[in-house]
Amino acid sequence: MSKKTTIYDIAKALNITAATVSRALNNNPRISDDTKRMVLETAAELNYKPNRLAMALKSGKSKNVGVVLPYINRTFFSNVIHGIEEELNPMGYNVIICQTHEDEKKEADVIQNLLNAQVDGILISVSRETKNTEHFNQILKKNIPLIFYDRKINVKGASSVTLDDYQGAYEATKHLIDQGCKKIAHFTVDRSLEIYENRIQGYKQALKDGGIKFNMNHVVTIESDIEAGKEATKKLMELANPPDAIFSASDPCALGAIQHLKSINVRIPEDFCVVGFSNDPFTQFMELTISSVDQSPLLMGRTAAKVFLEQINEDDIKIEKQVVLTPSLKIRKSSMKLDSDL
Amino acid sequence: MSKKTTIYDIAKALNITAATVSRALNNNPRISDDTKRMVLETAAELNYKPNRLAMALKSGKSKNVGVVLPYINRTFFSNVIHGIEEELNPMGYNVIICQTHEDEKKEADVIQNLLNAQVDGILISVSRETKNTEHFNQILKKNIPLIFYDRKINVKGASSVTLDDYQGAYEATKHLIDQGCKKIAHFTVDRSLEIYENRIQGYKQALKDGGIKFNMNHVVTIESDIEAGKEATKKLMELANPPDAIFSASDPCALGAIQHLKSINVRIPEDFCVVGFSNDPFTQFMELTISSVDQSPLLMGRTAAKVFLEQINEDDIKIEKQVVLTPSLKIRKSSMKLDSDL
DNA sequence: TTGTAAGCGTTATCAA
DNA sequence: TTGATAACGCTTACAA
Numbered sequence: 115m116s117k118k119t120t121i122y123d124i125a126k127a128l129n130i131t132a133a134t135v136s137r138a139l140n141n142n143p144r145i146s147d148d149t150k151r152m153v154l155e156t157a158a159e160l161n162y163k164p165n166r167l168a169m170a171l172k173s174g175k176s177k178n179v180g181v182v183l184p185y186i187n188r189t190f191f192s193n194v195i196h197g198i199e200e201e202l203n204p205m206g207y208n209v210i211i212c213q214t215h216e217d218e219k220k221e222a223d224v225i226q227n228l229l230n231a232q233v234d235g236i237l238i239s240v241s242r243e244t245k246n247t248e249h250f251n252q253i254l255k256k257n258i259p260l261i262f263y264d265r266k267i268n269v270k271g272a273s274s275v276t277l278d279d280y281q282g283a284y285e286a287t288k289h290l291i292d293q294g295c296k297k298i299a300h301f302t303v304d305r306s307l308e309i310y311e312n313r314i315q316g317y318k319q320a321l322k323d324g325g326i327k328f329n330m331n332h333v334v335t336i337e338s339d340i341e342a343g344k345e346a347t348k349k350l351m352e353l354a355n356p357p358d359a360i361f362s363a364s365d366p367c368a369l370g371a372i373q374h375l376k377s378i379n380v381r382i383p384e385d386f387c388v389v390g391f392s393n394d395p396f397t398q399f400m401e402l403t404i405s406s407v408d409q410s411p412l413l414m415g416r417t418a419a420k421v422f423l424e425q426i427n428e429d430d431i432k433i434e435k436q437v438v439l440t441p442s443l444k445i446r447k448s449s450m451k452l453d454s455d456l
Numbered sequence: 457m458s459k460k461t462t463i464y465d466i467a468k469a470l471n472i473t474a475a476t477v478s479r480a481l482n483n484n485p486r487i488s489d490d491t492k493r494m495v496l497e498t499a500a501e502l503n504y505k506p507n508r509l510a511m512a513l514k515s516g517k518s519k520n521v522g523v524v525l526p527y528i529n530r531t532f533f534s535n536v537i538h539g540i541e542e543e544l545n546p547m548g549y550n551v552i553i554c555q556t557h558e559d560e561k562k563e564a565d566v567i568q569n570l571l572n573a574q575v576d577g578i579l580i581s582v583s584r585e586t587k588n589t590e591h592f593n594q595i596l597k598k599n600i601p602l603i604f605y606d607r608k609i610n611v612k613g614a615s616s617v618t619l620d621d622y623q624g625a626y627e628a629t630k631h632l633i634d635q636g637c638k639k640i641a642h643f644t645v646d647r648s649l650e651i652y653e654n655r656i657q658g659y660k661q662a663l664k665d666g667g668i669k670f671n672m673n674h675v676v677t678i679e680s681d682i683e684a685g686k687e688a689t690k691k692l693m694e695l696a697n698p699p700d701a702i703f704s705a706s707d708p709c710a711l712g713a714i715q716h717l718k719s720i721n722v723r724i725p726e727d728f729c730v731v732g733f734s735n736d737p738f739t740q741f742m743e744l745t746i747s748s749v750d751q752s753p754l755l756m757g758r759t760a761a762k763v764f765l766e767q768i769n770e771d772d773i774k775i776e777k778q779v780v781l782t783p784s785l786k787i788r789k790s791s792m793k794l795d796s797d798l
Numbered sequence: 799t800t801g802t803a804a805g806c807g808t809t810a811t812c813a814a
Numbered sequence: 815t816t817g818a819t820a821a822c823g824c825t826t827a828c829a830a
Contacts, residue, residue: 121823131800132823134801137825165823165824167509167518167573167823169824171507171807171824172805173825185538186534186538187531187534208554210553211552213541395738401742462807473817474809474817475809475818488815510809510822513806514808514809514821
């Protein structure tokens with residue numbers, strides 16, 4: 115294995131000094147075209163590659179950003195990462211992925227780790243458990259841009275890129291009302307997270323505006339998976355006053371609902387409508403396609419990345435930016451009750 | 457913003473030298489318990505955090521590994537990453553994700569970038585276009601572990617963790633034969649990739665062993681998406697001698713096939729059986745669940761990570777390890793023609 | 799235009 | 815057991 119070439123090797127080969135080599139390599143104006151050319155040539159010959167670690171240590175900029183999220187293997191999150199990469203890679207940044215597994219302690223740990231690694235910024239979707247904001251303040255204290263995406267927590271000095279969950283939920287619910295549904299149930303996941311709380315508020319407001327009385331028994335808090343959706347639907351349908359529609363804050367739960375309803379021979383959408391949230395790809399794959407609210411994860415990732423880039427360029431001026439993206443309801447078979455929509 | 461504390465700050469506070477502080481922090485035996493305790497205390501007081509960049513520059517170990525893949529927002533790949541993280545995070549490694557978008561040049565670029573960032577290892581699933589192995593040799597020349605997962609290329613000195621695609625395809629095809637299918641078509645994606653070539657070979661062998669003559673017209677090379685699957689199936693069904701089953705090397709294509717077959721009222725599985733490959737979650741979500749070959753992406757990720765860890769510990773002894781994981785066929789409705797399976 | 803030298807935050811070697 | 819010093823590879827005042 116050949117020892118790695120440094121700027122000193124180039125310098126030695128040309129009988130000049132490392133400083134000059136550095137200048138040549140960095141397009142510094144204070145250098146003659148001749149030496150510059152020679153340095154570039156020799157660098158190529160010796161197969162010189164800059165050591166980013168050394169550059170980072172010197173400059174204080176690692177050109178790495180940390181992306182923190184609950185789980186990477188979720189459609190939504192992996193798409194957000196994709197968006198972030200699209201924006202950041204061309205600017206020379208690398209992305210370090212850290213999962214929190216919805217655990218506050220783990221979240222604090224990975225953040226500390228990222229800070230130790232001297233990342234230039236942190237983009238995060240907070241874990242469900244997170245209450246404490248101390249680890250976020252640590253980031254800001256170091257003057258490192260902190261950008262929340264999707265799931266945020268209010269921290270002074272941090273920016274955020276979120277979806278208008280309230281609006282998404284409102285539209286979904288209004289759509290169900292427009293289809294003639296009178297008793298619309300709601301599946302929520304974790305009301306301590308803003309996204310879910312906003313969805314339930316949007317749902318409530320739409321009911322109100324539609325002249326439908328809110329029924330506490332029709333709101334169920336469950337895990338975001340198919341089984342939970344099935345079970346919850348079973349219970350709902352056994353109520354004295356069962357619903358005729360479900361607006362689910364989660365796609366898997368919506369799928370579970372549909373599966374149970376089919377098993378008890380409830381016709382969808384004729385007798386029962388279902389709308390999910392996230393527009394997960396699978397919602398379009400079924401024979402009975404599922405209506406869902408799209409969160410545009412790619413755009414969210416790109417936007418979060420752009421906000422980071424703005425902040426990094428603004429030197430010491432602290433900007434605190436809150437971007438809210440507009441959701442879009444994808445109406446599919448599971449809620450197309452009216453002929454006019456067919 | 458408080459200036460960051462370094463070991464010098466601790467040293468100054470205690471009237472000792474940075475070297476001593478370093479020793480205390482690193483559990484070096486050559487230090488008195490007293491000073492060690494004092495250092496630890498002061499470090500805590502001053503909120504000292506090690507600078508991983510400096511440590512990395514000094515030691516030559518960045519504690520970062522690069523994970524290269526075509527696209528991160530694919531179920532399979534995001535699950536592999538999940539597996540890699542599970543294994544590597546507890547060992548103090550961070551994972552830098554790089555996408556190649558199936559482009560050889562981009563692949564070479566990100567690898568160069570990772571090398572410049574002094575990663576301690578590279579785990580990669582090669583892009584479809586990749587023919588040249590020069591960028592891989594660059595890695596090995598620097599004595600950095602190179603581990604291929606899923607999609608590999610033969611490079612001397614590199615390790616690999618792959619699936620026995622041949623076996624998976626063989627089982628899937630045999631299963632179709634066992635169900636009584638006589639004319640089994642095959643969808644492949646890109647035969648220049650070993651995984652697809654192995655699948656087609658396994659398919660051929662199973663046909664042979666089952667006494668079925670291989671029919672060139674029943675093998676179709678298409679993109680891995682639903683539309684392509686639909687179109688290809690349409691063409692197949694218009695042949696003078698249409699197939700009665702499809703073994704697809706891609707799940708989306710299998711879904712496309714099913715969608716087209718349904719649209720022309722072919723009964724599945726009674727008149728036509730379909731088996732996919734990857735066991736993507738959606739295959740279980742449909743009403744007509746789709747049989748598929750599971751690739752155990754999580755295990756693949758964990759295994760690749762373990763191989764890396766072995767190599768990193770083996771100092772200069774060069775080990776070249778080839779791990780082959782066993783696929784498992786998930787039999788579902790789309791291919792359960794025989795009553796005995798119902 | 800180029801060279802000198804210090805410094806980024808650590809750790810390792812050698813002395814004391 | 816501790817200190818002094820050099821080194822990792824690079825950049826940047828300041829001098830020449």
